[in-house]
Amino acid sequence: MTRDTAARPQGVADIAEAEAFLAAHPEIGAFDLVLIDINGIARGKIIRRHELLPIFRSGRHLPGSILGLDVCGEDVEETGLVWSDGDADRRAWPVSDSLVPLPWTDPPRGEVRLALYELDGTPMAADPRHALARRDAMLKAEGFHPVLAYELEFYLLDRERDAAGNFQPLRLPLTGERPEGIQVYGVSELDRLEPFIDAVYSAAEAQGLPVETMISEYAQGQFELTLHHGKALRAADDLVMLKRLLRAIAVRHGMLACFMAKPFAGRAGSGMHVHASLTDEAGENLFADRGGELSPLLTQAVAGLLETMEESMLVFAPHLNSWRRFSAQSYAPTTPTWGTNNRSVAVRIPAGSGAGRHLEQRAAGIDANPYLVGATVLAAMQRGIAAKVDPGPQTTAYAEGRDDQLQPDWRSAIQTAAASAFLKEALGERMHFVLLALKRAEYRRFATEITALERAIYGEVV
The missing domain is CATH 3.10.20.70 (Glutamine synthetase, N-terminal domain)
Structure with a gap:
């Protein structure tokens, strides 16, 4: 005992x-x-x-x-x-x-x-924060100090549903109007959201949260907030705090902050893009360009992410709704690809100065657990660096119709994760076991539910 x-x-x-x-x-x-x-x-x-x-x-x-x-x-x-x-x-x-x-x-x-x-x-061992702490310590023991930053995409919705029970975009506080059209990067939409945005930044400052840019995203009522980069554990802590903050502020402004990966069919899904780099003990960026070219350490880390992505998808897309986010010609990747300055790939090397070079993993949805996402991303990077793997050629356009498509659905992801020695090591054996038990139970819950769509299509036809 x-x-x-x-x-x-x-x-x-x-x-x-x-x-x-x-x-x-x-x-x-x-x-x-x-x-x-x-x-x-x-x-x-x-x-x-x-x-x-x-x-x-x-x-x-x-x-x-x-x-x-x-x-x-x-x-x-x-x-x-x-x-x-x-x-x-x-x-x-x-x-x-x-x-x-x-x-x-x-x-x-x-x-x-x-x-x-x-x-x-x-x-x-079943506490997800410990999974990230364990991986962070393992990398530091090898002389690598992880730096992470999470982007948070989300929807602001009206708390009242429409007559059919569906979500509705918010009414902008200053006008009472619902946003029309996509208006990505629209400044007017942000201006009309001013009371909410001011409350968010004020609360974030009181909590010491390094909240930075807010963007009107690729759908009515969809927005993005970025967080400044930091140490691995603190970066994940910041994301879970920011989600709590957004939910609380939204309620007090008569809105719903929604972190589903895909709350609307036919509109953009919401991702949790993870920016990652490694420094030495003195804080020097080990992913910085070498002689005007990408660092071998960076490309090896990218290769590790690509090699393990199929096995890792249950962490990045843990719910039934997560899988509705992935579709061709969208900003959610459907193949394990990489490229520089290309938002259609799974692992992107953002444009910017060579000294600040880092990678961006774009597969995870905002409904994922940031501790488990961070642990899995770092474990994949560590694996690629240890094996000195080459990621292959970069993708310069949208990769469509390839043979190495990621899993098609949630059930396939559960089966692949169960067989994955990599994911068991990345998360720890106990965490891997508990994650699978939960996801299998949740899958059974959804698999036995008869939906309104089924009743409408099959009820009087077959």
């Missing part, structure tokens, strides 16, 4: 952080405890102010089954984290530098993110 020693894991937040925060924010009377599960969903509880310091001193018990919940929040026994485990507690500890105010709440609340550990202080 594992003994509950309340061992303090290495790297968790120090109590001085909580003491300083409480002194600086006497107005805050409650805190959200937030643990991010395998589906990227925030789970936890709200505590009172006097409960915060004890959590920083000795952690807080949470059931391990919280990481065995499907996307609907229901237990999946096949994960091994529910009744076969006795629904046993683990210990949650606060993540360093994650204690922030929630400036949109009244009365004021704060937030602290958690990571889950076994009772003896070892990382709980």
Whole structure:
């Protein structure tokens, strides 16, 4: 039996952080405890102010089954984290530098993110944050320091559905009108969204989130926000915080922030593009151009991503809806291709200065878990570099009709992931097992549902 020693894991937040925060924010009377599960969903509880310091001193018990919940929040026994485990507690500890105010709440609340550990202080292997931390440490041991940045595409929708129950684009706050046409990069659409955008930037500043450019994207009500690059774990933390922020601000402005990969048929899907590079210990970019040419280290990393992409698609497209995003002549890749300054490929080398060179992985949807995406991307890069693989020729136009198309659907992705030795090593054996158990359970849920479309087409015909 594992003994509950309340061992303090290495790297968790120090109590001085909580003491300083409480002194600086006497107005805050409650805190959200937030643990991010395998589906990227925030789970936890709200505590009172006097409960915060004890959590920083000795952690807080949470059931391990919280990481065995499907996307609907229901237990999946096949994960091994529910009744076969006795629904046993683990210990949650606060993540360093994650204690922030929630400036949109009244009365004021704060937030602290958690990571889950076994009772003896070892990382709980089904916590997705630990999967990224593990890969980050492995690369650093080889002299590579990962730098990541995530782009976040999302829809702002009206909270009221249409008569058929479908989503509707938002009404722009300053005019009350719905956007018409695509108007990608439209400045007027952003101007008419001013109260919401101001609230987002103000809240991000209060939380120390490095939010940068906002763009009107390729559909009515679709937008993109970028985050400044940073260390691997912090970059993923920033993305999950930004999604929570956007949801909360949208609700308070009468909108719905939607992070489905494809909320509308016939309109653009929403991606989570991951920008990645490696530096040395001094911070020098190891992907910087060499003699006016792409660095061999960069092209080897690209090759690793291409070689493992088919095996990794369940991480990048984890839900049934994820697969509706991939189609020809779209900005979602359908083949494992790469190229410079080409947005149709799966791995893009953006234009820009050679000194700041990096790669952009474009397969992941915004509905994916950024910790698992980051861990998988870094593991693939590490594999390509270790094997010194060549990525082959660049793609200069849209790659259509190739023989190496990615999987056609969710079920195929689950089967491929189950057989993948790479993905098991990239995520860790326990995480790989739990991910598959959850996705198989979710697939069964959808496979047994009779849809309205089926009833309309087949009901009185066959």
